[in-house]
Amino acid sequence: MAKIIACYKWVADEADLRINADMSVDLSKAKGKISDYDKNAIEAAVQVAKGTGDTAVTLTFGSGKAKQSLKDALSRGPAEGFWINSGSAEKADGAASSKVLAAAIKEMGDYKLILCAEGASDTFARQVGPGIAARLDIPCVSSATGFEVNGNTVTVSRKLEDCVEVVAADLPVVVCVLPEINQPPIPGLKAVLDAGKKPTRELRLEDLGLSETDLAAKTELQGFEAYVMNRKNVILSGDSAADKVKELVANLKKEGII
Numbered sequence: 001m002a003k004i005i006a007c008y009k010w011v012a013d014e015a016d017l018r019i020n021a022d023m024s025v026d027l028s029k030a031k032g033k034i035s036d037y038d039k040n041a042i043e044a045a046v047q048v049a050k051g052t053g054d055t056a057v058t059l060t061f062g063s064g065k066a067k068q069s070l071k072d073a074l075s076r077g078p079a080e081g082f083w084i085n086s087g088s089a090e091k092a093d094g095a096a097s098s099k100v101l102a103a104a105i106k107e108m109g110d111y112k113l114i115l116c117a118e119g120a121s122d123t124f125a126r127q128v129g130p131g132i133a134a135r136l137d138i139p140c141v142s143s144a145t146g147f148e149v150n151g152n153t154v155t156v157s158r159k160l161e162d163c164v165e166v167v168a169a170d171l172p173v174v175v176c177v178l179p180e181i182n183q184p185p186i187p188g189l190k191a192v193l194d195a196g197k198k199p200t201r202e203l204r205l206e207d208l209g210l211s212e213t214d215l216a217a218k219t220e221l222q223g224f225e226a227y228v229m230n231r232k233n234v235i236l237s238g239d240s241a242a243d244k245v246k247e248l249v250a251n252l253k254k255e256g257i258i
Helices: 036-052 064-074 094-108 128-136 189-195 241-254
Strands: 003-008 010-012 032-034 055-062 080-085 111-117 140-150 153-159 164-170 173-177 200-203
Touching: 003 036, 003 064, 003 094, 003 128, 010 064, 032 036, 032 064, 036 055, 036 111, 036 140, 036 173, 055 064, 055 094, 064 080, 064 189, 080 094, 094 111, 094 128, 111 128, 128 140, 128 173, 140 164, 153 173
Parallel strands: 003 055, 003 111, 055 080, 080 200, 111 173, 140 173
Antiparallel strands: 010 032, 140 153, 153 164
């Protein structure tokens, strides 16, 4: 059986973020979680593996903090979890992450489909999936809202700005999925207990023929601060609901919204 690989990222839970008076973001008390969009990729891998008879597995690139993600990922249905353990993941950009993940996928071998989220819930840079495909020299189909695997071909529905495009590609291929592709279920108690019995494999950079110097970021973070939205605070006047609706429409037209 070939592997259906779901890649995911361990990110800070935005519910735990705190904004300081100077608008800097405090991550010190933020717990980690699997990126919300990556849960869609994991669920898609599990569903397609059921249909093809292949094996769904997960793959993540993260520091020691990411180890706690393995049980959560496996409770969602995959049979095995792979973790590339490196502190470099904390500052890795899309180029570095895709390089490491592609090397790990080569090491894992016997894969037919690689699933990624369209972007991670912390950066949504949309670089990792295409980067993996480029390094493996295989096709990449992005913005997927649905797909089917038939034999050696995958047919994907892609959501574009003004239409839905249907494309086909020969396997192996990377598919980047949008959140609307499925609704990931919350793992039940049995699934969580069973996840602790599933195999996991830890990989190091040296296992992949890589070193810290190979992971130099192509981009550099210049700053990270909270965004403030100044509201218009427009108060609608009028003696009736119809008058207020007219004023609302007039304001929306003024702003160019309609």
